[in-house]
Amino acid sequence: MTDSSGDWRAAKKLATRARIRAAALKLFGEIGYDAATVERIADAASVTHTTFFRYFPTKEDVALSDDYDPLIAELIRTRPANESDAQKIRTAFVSGLETIDSEFRDGLLAQMRLVLVTPALRARLWEEQAQTQRLVLDALGTDTFEARTVSSALIAAASVAILAWAEAGGVDSLAGMVDRAFAALEAE
Amino acid sequence: MTDSSGDWRAAKKLATRARIRAAALKLFGEIGYDAATVERIADAASVTHTTFFRYFPTKEDVALSDDYDPLIAELIRTRPANESDAQKIRTAFVSGLETIDSEFRDGLLAQMRLVLVTPALRARLWEEQAQTQRLVLDALGTDTFEARTVSSALIAAASVAILAWAEAGGVDSLAGMVDRAFAALEAE
DNA sequence: CGTGTTATGTTAGTCACTAACATCTTAGTT
DNA sequence: AACTAAGATGTTAGTGACTAACATAACACG
DSSP states (O other): OOHHHHHHHHHHHHHHHHHHHHHHHHHHHHHOTTTSOHHHHHHHTTSOHHHHHHHOSSHHHHHHOOSOHHHHHHHHHTSOTTSOHHHHHHHHHHHHHHHHHHHHHHHHHHHHHHHHHOHHHHHTHHHHHHHHHHHHHHHHTOOOHHHHHHHHHHHHHHHHHHHHHHHTTSOSOHHHHHHHHHHHHHHO | OOHHHHHHHHHHHHHHHHHHHHHHHHHHHHHOTTTSOHHHHHHHTTSOHHHHHHHOSSHHHHHHOOSOHHHHHHHHHTSOTTSOHHHHHHHHHHHHHHHHHHHHHHHHHHHHHHHHHOHHHHHTHHHHHHHHHHHHHHHHTOOOHHHHHHHHHHHHHHHHHHHHHHHTTSOSOHHHHHHHHHHHHHHO
């Protein structure tokens, strides 16, 4: 395998992946998560269900796929070392979600609305948060009991804010709501 | 239907439910969650899979069924009114888990260990926490954004502690670890 | 022009879960 | 004691997510 062939294949795979995801999200929006069977999604993307599962391990993964976590992790890493873990997380989330809100607002809103109305997806949110938490702990460079506790609690607080934001139709400032959630925690 | 007939049926249903649960937990322990199919569990409990699903809506529910939440809720309700929501939750969790640790330690430990090694069950933990949160908010008698944030964060912190406790084999004091988690949050 | 790699398709299966209908058990009635 | 209504359980047949084994087609390279 040479470089050029690798590029070609890689690009094709990305395209197929994007096609499947687009078809899935379109169908989810049109007929709902449950009615959109993997068969129908695969058909709409001109592949078979086997190929579908080669790109997404589960049906839930198409709906929950999330490209934002790495941004947050990067922001945590660039925080000054004298800040506490909690401060780093808080600042990174607020500024990260500010960016996300301005650049991917519609996509995020549609995704969160789908999650809100789909029990199967809501149930998988913990898994998502656990993944975010792993990235956060990694970015912090610690894995103590205290760090796990703090990151888990802050991520949960941020999730409440994000879901509330979506529930309200995304009219408020996302970063503002997340900040308000963190403030509520601090006031305890 | 008279009273006596109702009692009879109710008792029988409880017995069947307990039989199914016992068979399920035994099998989970022996051959693991995935290998213990609903068919095999039903067989072991001398019922059919249809009956199994009449008692437990999903296979996950047998493994995650939780009788402890009402105790916590009750403890929250009996806290003095001048305490903050966070204080009520914190105190209720610590003293509630103290009781649970002393009375149902082995059961809880086995259940949490199963959760730890079973991805399908870990993924459903959010749903469990969401249910706990509903009970907590209900016991507090509020449902503001702030209360949702605080309860969600504190429950997440408690979950970290409980899982860490189980991961360590249950040798530490459960209530002590939960208290340590809350303290870590406060120190932020 | 053959050759090996890689994406995709085909087929056949397992398992969780549901719905429609049949059967059996038991409580109350005559 | 026979009759009936209700409730619990079984039977059967299905759907849909997901997996594994093998077959085929497409393309890059020598």
